[in-house]
Amino acid sequence: MNINYLASLIAVIVLFLLAYVGVEAAGLRYFFGVLLPYLAVIIFIVGFVKKIVGWAKTPVPFPIPTTCGQQETLSWIKPAKIDNPTTGFGVFVRMLLEILFFRSLFRNTKMELREGDKLSYEWEKWLWLFALAFHYSFLTVLLRHLRFFLEPVPGCVKFLESMDGFLQIGLPGIMISGILLLAALLFLLLRRIFIPQIRYISLASDYFPLFLIMGIAITGILMRYFIRVDIAGIKELTIGLVTFHPIIPDGIGGLFYVHLFFVSVFIAYFPFSKLMHAGGIFMSPTRNLTTNTRATRHINPWNYDVxxxxxxxxxxxxxxxxxxxxxxxxxxx
Amino acid sequence: MSEPRPDELIRKMEHKSPQKGWMDTPVNIRKGMYCYASNPKSVEYLGLPNARAWNPLDVDWKLPPDWKEIIHKGFRERLDKFRSFKIFMDVCVRCGACADKCHFFIGTGDPKNMPVLRAELLRSIYRNDFTVAGKIFGKLAGAREMTIDVLKEWWYYLFQCTECRRCSVFCPYGIDTAEITIMGRELLNLLGLNIDWIATPVANCYRTGNHLGIQPHAYKDMIDFFIEDIEEVTGVKVDPSFNQKGADILFITPSGDVFADPGTYTAMGYLILFHYLKEMGLNVTWSTYASEGGNFGFFTSHETMKRLNKKMYAEAKRLGVKWILGGECGHMWRVVNQYMDTMNGPADFLEVPVSPITGTRFENAKSTKMVHIAEFMADLIKHKKLNLDPSRNDHLKVTYHDSCNPARGMGMLEEPRYVMKNVCNNFYEMPPNTIREQTFCCGSGSGLNAGENMEQRMAGGFPRANAVKHVHEKYGVNMLSCVCAVDRAALPPLMDYWVPEVGVCGLTELVANALVVPGEAERTTDLRGEELQVKEEEDKNV
Structure with a gap:
């Protein structure tokens, strides 16, 4: 047993109990249903903005893009306009591909020592594939939840739901995003637990978000398919939250509060964790700078004489x- | 040599992770895997902190009493000055994509050579000292306190990274371990913890203008030897100029090529090329003051890099040249391409480089005003300005090693290949995952090219050598070409170790072999004195 994932799993179980017992036994509905979500959102906004501003205020003294293709030099040599971008547009496309399609991760290879002494490299697509599946299904789930915060529910959200549930299995219809999210999480977790190298580099703070998001997904799936909850009441609560007229309707079960508590912990934890890669990816100096470094002088604001x-x-x-x-x-x- | 045999080294590459966590596994500084400590005289000459004799194997590293505070403050300062450092400390998700991209991890199997863990060595201290989560959750959040063992671990592993940036190609957030190593080494230098293979070349370069400490008269002497050698092979007497005011172009190249084989043949290549172009209007001069293209200051600190780099522009200004032509070197071109203009520019006293032979304006270098010799030669060949006889390289089966920095800090991939294909008939690429932006380091870059760390170098160079072995066995490749002076020093022993029978050469050496110089005698050997392959028709006559 590894202390890192054990500690994270236990932490999430404790969080579950806190919310469930807090609501069902101690009746802390207002605390878990209103106060904590508000507090979490405030922590998230302040923390996130602080982090981004902190990065943004820090200078980029030298242009250090990683060039991943041919430079632009002689007119008859074809430059790699995206992988070695000399223009703002090239950088824009490079960043778009990084952010939307995880382009660098797509390059991933797996090294193997074969026949004793021959190194070989094989394209390793699974991490890339499941990382994409995870992020896009999480996004879909998130967007679907707009139905709880907007009245009337916008057409685009309904459309997304219908796309998501196109399989039409059973009643209520199965949402693919939820299943995919859980499957991708499971992949990401299992590779951390079973691939020795990955286990070795993993910290508790790598397992914790996985377990936490799993907790969110599982409680959500339970409410949708298995344990009846008062949807109308929940919507009253969520609409109350976003319109700043919070109310606690009767009859919402403890499971919902657990779900909401997990989400609150997730967003409050976000700015203080590796989850900030969501912001950092936009600002990484090895990716978001033009490579025309010999044609245009980059200014270092703290350049000093030596x-x-x-x-x-x-x-x-x-x-x-x-x-x-x-x-x-x-x-x- | 006491280093293990190749088969023993391969058996060591288990890539197994220990049961105990990495934070609980103390560093074991092992002979053959580290370079000797910096010579206090060199540290002192540069005015860098804590010059004293010390030994990495000793328990006491003779640190200043307030060393923890120095590190803490230095860390803070760099977080505030470099966005790269700050973001790279914050955003890693430890996905592990970088792990098996590192030549040192592949070659040693030591888990702390996974780029992610190398960075975690610093991140753990960052979290402890500067983050909320680290302060609250401690070890669970990956935080740990700075101790002397951690410092030693930093030293050991930050000098097992060659700043080659291969991992940064694969990282989904572009986290560049070179950047982390650079910051870490800066911090170590605050305590006087450099290695001598960096510190002494830096001190030499500061004083004499080049890493090897070659004084001006000796520099000229060495080139004079080349002139004799060239005359022997070609029958042509070349006549280079030194420190000449009013020349059009200043030529700067790493001193390693002036100093030792096989780099010397590349240096001879430059001399032959410039002689050939002289008639056509090339007026180039060599400098004994700016007699170093490379910059080991880059492996010490940003400030030291700037101090050494400054003389390139200073000398160009003093001599009144129009622009600078740079020779074949790896990290030199990272510095020139991504740092020089920012640090020591603007070079408004120079002109936008224009080739005096072809009239090509190098727009890509219009601000820095420095052109790479491979770019310059590719342009010459494209304009058919060079009379080439590639069959003079027929005794060679050549492959090309993209040097890390020109590949990933510049993107100079096609120019050398274009030149190569025009000067030799037998050119074979290594497998795609080992060339271009995915090229593997020689294993000795960033100042690790010493003699005492042979095991480390042979292990780190294993992925490169393995790809050479592949083309050696498949196509009979017997020559590994490159555009880097450190490569030319580091790859020959690497080849001897892993792929005997493969030599190492520079690009310009091959050009000079093929270049038909007016007035030359019939060549019977290449620049190395190796017999040329007898042409078929002559074969019949014999």
């Missing part, structure tokens, strides 16, 4: 020898 060994000092030291060797000098001794 002590150098001048030519005069150099000649002073070596003048005799230079003259002896017939090298031109500035001063003939």
């Amino acid at each position: 002590k150098v060994h001048t030519y005069e000092e150099y000649e002073d030291e070596f003048r005799e020898k230079m003259i002896g060797a017939g090298l031109p000098v500035e001063k003939e001794s």
